[in-house]
Amino acid sequence: MRCDEFSKNLSAFLDNELPLEEHKKMELHIASCETCHKEAEELKVMVNIVANTPRLEAPTQLWEMTHKKIIEEAEIPKHFRLPNWSFVPVAAAVFALMLFFASNYIFFHQDESGEIPVAYYIQEHVATQSEYSLSIEPVSELTTMTQTEEDYTQLNDNISELELLMEVHYGIDATNGS
Amino acid sequence: MINTGIILNSSGNLEMEDAELIRLCQEGDMSAFESIFRKHQNRVYNVTYRMMGNQDDAMDMTQDIFVKAYQKIGKFNFKSSFSTWIYRIAVNHCIDELRKRKRNGQSVPLEEAITKADETTPEKQAVLNDRQQNVWKAINSLKDKDRSIIILRDIEGLSYKEISKVMKCSMGRVKSRIHEARQKLKKILEEQTELWNEI
Numbered sequence: 026m027r028c029d030e031f032s033k034n035l036s037a038f039l040d041n042e043l044p045l046e047e048h049k050k051m052e053l054h055i056a057s058c059e060t061c062h063k064e065a066e067e068l069k070v071m072v073n074i075v076a077n078t079p080r081l082e083a084p085t086q087l088w089e090m091t092h093k094k095i096i097e098e099a100e101i102p103k104h105f106r107l108p109n110w111s112f113v114p115v116a117a118a119v120f121a122l123m124l125f126f127a128s129n130y131i132f133f134h135q136d137e138s139g140e141i142p143v144a145y146y147i148q149e150h151v152a153t154q155s156e157y158s159l160s161i162e163p164v165s166e167l168t169t170m171t172q173t174e175e176d177y178t179q180l181n182d183n184i185s186e187l188e189l190l191m192e193v194h195y196g197i198d199a200t201n202g203s
Numbered sequence: 204m205i206n207t208g209i210i211l212n213s214s215g216n217l218e219m220e221d222a223e224l225i226r227l228c229q230e231g232d233m234s235a236f237e238s239i240f241r242k243h244q245n246r247v248y249n250v251t252y253r254m255m256g257n258q259d260d261a262m263d264m265t266q267d268i269f270v271k272a273y274q275k276i277g278k279f280n281f282k283s284s285f286s287t288w289i290y291r292i293a294v295n296h297c298i299d300e301l302r303k304r305k306r307n308g309q310s311v312p313l314e315e316a317i318t319k320a321d322e323t324t325p326e327k328q329a330v331l332n333d334r335q336q337n338v339w340k341a342i343n344s345l346k347d348k349d350r351s352i353i354i355l356r357d358i359e360g361l362s363y364k365e366i367s368k369v370m371k372c373s374m375g376r377v378k379s380r381i382h383e384a385r386q387k388l389k390k391i392l393e394e395q396t397e398l399w400n401e402i
Contacts, residue, residue, distance in 0.1 A: 071389050088244070098270055
């Protein structure tokens with residue numbers, strides 16, 4: 026037997042957990058190898074010290090306390106018990122992913138029937154709001170405000186950009202409404 | 204010989220075997236559960252004390268472990284002994300709790316080791332106390348899984364077969380894990396102190 030093999034089986038040897046044949050081989054090796062004999066003695070001393078650590082008696086009131094807890098737990102209906110919090114971050118991540126994919130689908134998917142996606146409606150709504158906002162200015166402000174030519178040019182530029190976007194992304198000619 | 208399911212305990216009182224008590228527990232008999240509790244409370248308390256490092260936590264953990272055992276006793280299938288089953292719940296519960304505390308940045312207070320006075324002279328007793336303090340600190344500085352296997356084998360005295368049932372792993376794995384854990388413990392002790400002094 027080699028020393029590394031002896032060392033690997035040393036704990037099981039000291040615990041009498043080796044098959045008889047292997048146990049005998051270990052005994053033969055220990056009798057002939059001083060280093061392994063020393064290693065075995067040291068480990069044996071340590072195991073004995075650990076095994077002799079004092080044992081404690083459970084406190085006398087432990088049953089009463091445990092019994093009380095059992096009764097309390099039994100009284101709480103299952104659906105009122107707190108969930109296992111370790112699953113909360115996982116559930117939140119799954120929910121966030123589902124929400125992300127669902128919103129992507131709803132906003133950008135154009136189905137076979139040619140239904141206009143929600144993104145288009147939103148952009149159209151924004152465009153009409155921009156036009157509408159000019160006409161619903163409070164009268165008092167309209168009287169004090171003067172629409173300059175520059176204001177109208179800027180508004181027209183914004184609408185042109187939106188039309189271009191709709192045409193490029195969705196193939197919709199916003200000026201004709203088709 | 205007919206097995207009545209009843210044996211005599213150390214004080215000579217009639218005491219039922221675990222299997223019989225568990226059957227009664229499964230029928231909702233709380234006094235049977237109390238008997239089981241009283242038979243096994245010291246084992247569980249000692250394991251939790253060594254795993255957690257202080258008596259306050261050991262008391263809380265022991266209660267939680269038996270509450271869990273009570274809730275699950277209906278599923279006990281008699282394939283293993285009650286002690287193996289309760290050891291498994293105890294070790295897993297302690298490892299889970301320690302992991303949870305580490306994740307939350309909570310520290311686990313480590314008490315002074317409890318020593319026993321059995322030496323003839325005060326000098327020898329002092330040396331013994333020192334050794335036990337060092338061993339206690341060394342055990343508590345091991346990783347949770349290494350500590351649990353040292354507790355089950357060297358303090359609780361379970362066989363390799365019993366440990367394999369508690370840990371749900373093969374005998375070969377138990378053998379190597381015990382050896383690895385003892386080597387780590389020996390290394391820590393050698394670094395800490397001159398353990399091998401004769402008293």
